[in-house]
Amino acid sequence: MTETTQRIAPAGRSPEFHHAVGLLRGLREDLVQDALAYRPLPPAPPDGPLARRLPERIRRRLLWVPHLVVAAAALLVLAAGYGTTGFLPTALVPVVPVLLTLVRPVAAFWASLLATSVYAVVAGGWGVWSPAAFLSHLVVVTLVAARTRPRAAAWMWVVTGVYGLSAGAVLGDGDDGDATAQLLFAAALALLAVTVWHVRRAAREEVTAQRTATAQERSMRTLLEERTTIARELHDVVAHHMSVVAIQAEAAPYRVENPPPELEQAFLTIRENAVAALAELRRVLGVVRAEDYEAPDAPQPTLADLDALIANVRDAGLDVDKAVTGAVRVLPQGVELSAYRIVQEALSNVLRHAPGAAARVEVGYVLGGLGLRVVNGPPRGPVKPSPGAGHGIAGMRERVAMLDGELTAGATDDGGYEVAVFVPVARDGAA
Numbered sequence: 225m226t227e228t229t230q231r232i233a234p235a236g237r238s239p240e241f242h243h244a245v246g247l248l249r250g251l252r253e254d255l256v257q258d259a260l261a262y263r264p265l266p267p268a269p270p271d272g273p274l275a276r277r278l279p280e281r282i283r284r285r286l287l288w289v290p291h292l293v294v295a296a297a298a299l300l301v302l303a304a305g306y307g308t309t310g311f312l313p314t315a316l317v318p319v320v321p322v323l324l325t326l327v328r329p330v331a332a333f334w335a336s337l338l339a340t341s342v343y344a345v346v347a348g349g350w351g352v353w354s355p356a357a358f359l360s361h362l363v364v365v366t367l368v369a370a371r372t373r374p375r376a377a378a379w380m381w382v383v384t385g386v387y388g389l390s391a392g393a394v395l396g397d398g399d400d401g402d403a404t405a406q407l408l409f410a411a412a413l414a415l416l417a418v419t420v421w422h423v424r425r426a427a428r429e430e431v432t433a434q435r436t437a438t439a440q441e442r443s444m445r446t447l448l449e450e451r452t453t454i455a456r457e458l459h460d461v462v463a464h465h466m467s468v469v470a471i472q473a474e475a476a477p478y479r480v481e482n483p484p485p486e487l488e489q490a491f492l493t494i495r496e497n498a499v500a501a502l503a504e505l506r507r508v509l510g511v512v513r514a515e516d517y518e519a520p521d522a523p524q525p526t527l528a529d530l531d532a533l534i535a536n537v538r539d540a541g542l543d544v545d546k547a548v549t550g551a552v553r554v555l556p557q558g559v560e561l562s563a564y565r566i567v568q569e570a571l572s573n574v575l576r577h578a579p580g581a582a583a584r585v586e587v588g589y590v591l592g593g594l595g596l597r598v599v600n601g602p603p604r605g606p607v608k609p610s611p612g613a614g615h616g617i618a619g620m621r622e623r624v625a626m627l628d629g630e631l632t633a634g635a636t637d638d639g640g641y642e643v644a645v646f647v648p649v650a651r652d653g654a655a
Contacts, residue, residue, distance in 0.1 A: 254376035255383070259330045263371070265290055291326065297363045298322040305356035309347050317343045318360035325367040333380055336364040337387050344391070352391045353403035365411050369418040377415045384411060443618065450619035454562075454626065470498035526560035527587065530567060534585065537571050543582040544571065550589030555649055562623040563587075563596055563647065569616045570598035570643045580604030581640060593629070593648040602639030620645070 267287035298319050305315030321336035340357045347354055353361075365384065369377035388404030473495035477488045525533075534544050554560075567585055574583045581601045588595035617633050620643065624631040629647035636642050 251379050251383075254372065254379050255330060255333065259334065260328060261330065262327060263329055265294070265326045265371070267291075294322065294326055294367065297367075301356055301360045301363065304359050305343075305354075308354060308356055314343070314346050315356065317346065318356045321364050322360055322367075325364060325371075329368045329371045330376075332364055333368050333383075336361045337383075340387075341391060351403060352388060353407055358403065358407055362407065362410055362414065366414040366418060369415050370421070374419045374422055377419060381408065381411055381415055384408065447618055447622065450622050453619075454623060466498050466502045470495050470502070473498060524557070524561050525564045526557070527555070527563055528560075529564060530585070530587070533564070533568055533571070537575070540575060542571065542575055545582075545584045546587070547584065548587045548589075552589055555594060559594060559627060559647055559649055562627055563594060563645075566596060566620050566623060566643070566645055567598060569620055573616050573641070574598075574600045578603040578641065579606070593646060596645040596647075597642070599636065599642040600640045617643075 268289050301322055302315055302319050305318055306312060309315055317339050318336075321332045321339050324332035324335055340352060340361060343354060343357050344352050347356075361384065365377075365380050368380065385404065385408050388407060389401070392401060392404060473491045476491045477483045480487070530546065534546055537544055555563075571583060571585070574581060578600050581603050583598065583600040586595075586597040586599075588597075620633070621631055624645055624647065627647045629645060631643070631645050633643045634641070
């Protein structure tokens with residue numbers, strides 16, 4: 225059995241009443257609550273569309289452009305008031321709300337309405353909307369709307385109309401209705417422009433946030449794909465060694481005449497563990513392997529295959545030199561494979577991002593490990609935009625981090641690019 229509860233509005237309160245209460249609640253939230261809140265006008269953003277095109281010295285001075293705009297508007301209001309009354313203290317009355325927008329924007333709106341009444345009484349003969357009061361309130365409404373949300377701008381327009389009609393009936397001279405209509409029309413145009421600016425800024429911020437999220441997701445997807453590729457490649461290396469262990473453990477007892485049972489059991493246990501490790505390795509690889517993945521027929525490449533790689537790149541039109549220093553020795557297969565892939569990716573980046581540049585590959589065998597350096601000069605042809613810029617570096621970092629190595633990548637002084645890698649390899653770590 226289910227029980228349905230239905231909310232019934234109290235008697236005498238229609239939906240229109242609740243709608244009106246909601247509207248008044250919006251007025252209270254926008255123009256009454258925290259009306260005296262201290263909100264200083266922030267400086268202009270240094271990365272704006274106009275500021276980015278200017279020198280740094282001029283850009284620093286543009287930070288205070290919003291404050292200068294408010295000060296200029298206050299001077300215009302002061303000039304209008306002084307030209308009307310010829311008395312400076314009276315002319316300062318409508319200037320105060322304009323300057324108040326710098327620190328308390330919502331309070332400045334209410335102060336503008338109060339200053340309009342005070343100015344009408346002090347100046348006399350001009351009604352509610354004298355030229356100075358008209359200009360002052362229009363400026364205040366526009367500045368406050370720029371610093372609040374569009375709903376607050378609509379409420380300021382409504383309150384201004386109600387105030388103009390009410391104050392005109394008390395303090396006016398009969399022509400305040402036309403002045404109020406003119407003010408509402410001018411304010412509507414200004415508030416419409418400010419609202420469009422708000423909407424465009426919100427849309428631009430949303431697009432920027434979406435692009436940032438998309439870039440982060442793309443970077444994470446690239447990172448996961450690179451780790452999957454590394455797991456697939458290392459599977460072949462580890463599987464080879466485990467297979468060798470299993471085969472040697474199975475053949476070892478037959479190489480000794482009359483081996484003791486304990487030795488046979490030990491080799492049998494080694495073989496069983498190696499076979500079980502191979503099975504688990506294949507199961508783990510199946511999680512990260514794509515459905516269309518095909519295991520390579522050829523062995524995984526090593527540093528011995530660098531000459532073939534460089535010859536292939538030269539056929540693609542890249543001028544590459546190779547230099548090897550130190551005593552060449554065979555390194556662990558994981559190190560050899562990762563080093564080969566790093567050089568391969570670095571040369572691919574040169575082909576994509578530096579067409580016509582010359583490149584140099586340096587391989588250094590030192591006592592503590594292996595050093596790699598791939599450097600190229602500046603591009604000599606037009607560089608086509610690449611949506612995957614930077615993802616190859618992320619893959620290199622993954623490989624180097626897996627080997628506890630270090631990688632540095634960045635532009636050179638001559639406009640080229642350099643990738644330097646060091647992978648530690650212990651003396652007893654050679655294959």
